[in-house]
């Protein structure tokens with residue numbers, strides 16, 4: 158279980174997260190909506206234990222993240238909005254997380270190929286990862302996370318800048334994770350995507366979580382005027 | 394008339410090169426060995442130093458970096474003089490008996506190119522995107538595994554620093570001349586003559602064709618290495 162209490166984050170003078178309280182239960186699929194600059198990426202980095210420089214409390218399954226971020230990072234992984242690639246082949250990129258966990262060569266080989274196959278990129282296996290197209294890179298980024306078989310996944314705008322075919326592949330992968338009972342947190346600009354994938358929804362504005370609740374409920378009757386404005390704005 | 398003199402020299406130079414003149418190739422091999430060792434020493438010290446500086450964050454880091462940067466351009470004549478003063482029999486390091494030895498040249502050139510290796514290594518470590526660090530961490534790497542990954546990502550740049558350093562070492566004259574002394578005795582084992590000192594000597598002696606031949610060899614070598622560097626930058630750094 159993910160539990161944030163009174164989290165504040167500042168960059169210099171600028172307050173980017175303001176009193177964020179968040180609880181995500183095991184198996185939930187949480188979509189975080191909000192305009193760009195709302196603080197979504199900043200929040201995801203904190204949730205993923207990549208940034209421990211914040212005020213407030215965050216426990217991940219009872220672990221104090223500030224005290225032991227390394228342990229938390231073994232249980233959660235984040236797929237960045239910008240799919241950075243290591244300067245190696247696609248295979249090596251995807252194998253990395255298994256290698257640092259000390260799995261055997263044989264297991265890694267099997268597992269990586271299985272994931273490549275499921276995302277339809279087996280033929281990219283030996284290509285230089287930096288030379289791929291944007292869509293291919295995003296699939297590799299998703300594969301790198303899937304191969305780890307963790308309980309908790311974080312995606313930052315996983316389908317922005319993708320064409321329809323790649324959107325479908327990535328969405329299917331996320332849907333599959335949710336079906337298998339994983340905890341999934343993702344951000345998106347796309348209201349319909351949030352509705353398609355999530356069962357819980359948070360709306361962020363100016364560093365605050367304005368409203369959080371069951372996705373369908375929020376779509377039917379948003380409890381905050383700002384949420385209502387955001388949702389209706391999308392359909393105008 | 395004026396051109397004849399150069400063309401004549403060029404003609405004889407090519408004859409020397411293609412006839413496999415033993416003296417010429419003896420000098421070439423010594424040059425490669427001496428500067429290769431200098432690069433090896435500089436790499437053994439400079440790469441770890443550069444990696445540590447690049448990965449760490451301490452007060453005065455910028456000052457340390459600018460010192461190494463500044464030292465990159467040190468005139469070889471001045472360095473040669475300083476090394477001579479230290480290594481001369483009466484100097485503080487005279488007891489090492491390194492003056493007029495190839496080991497002396499290698500160590501001197503190491504001092505010359507160490508700043509190059511350190512500076513370029515620091516640069517390549519620092520130019521690894523911050524996102525790479527986060528990527529390694531979020532895929533489950535611990536701090537030391539993450540650092541190894543950053544070094545791996547910087548490795549083409551580090552290799553580049555070594556090649557650049559070798560090029561600088563093999564092409565410099567000041568250290569080789571003042572520390573090495575351009576000693577050459579046929580069949581001798583203590584010879585210290587290298588490409589640059591030989592060129593300088595043959596010119597002053599008026600043996601133009603030998604000077605040109607050695608010049609062509611040095612130029613080709615440096616040019617070839619630059620092409621390798623180019624290739625590395627194009628093919629590897631982008632991948």
Ligand SMILES: Nc1ncnc2c1ncn2[C@@H]1O[C@H](COP(=O)(O)OP(=O)(O)O)[C@@H](O)[C@H]1O
Nearest residue numbers: 168171173191192193194195196197198199200
């Ligand atoms: N490293 C940083 N330094 C300074 N400001 C930052 C940094 N990262 C993000 N910000 C600022 O924090 C705010 C929230 O950014 P972000 O979390 O990326 O928003 P979102 O992902 O919702 O678009 C923005 O105003 C952004 O400019």
Ligand SMILES: [Mg+2]
Nearest residue numbers: 197198238313
């Ligand atoms: Mg963002």
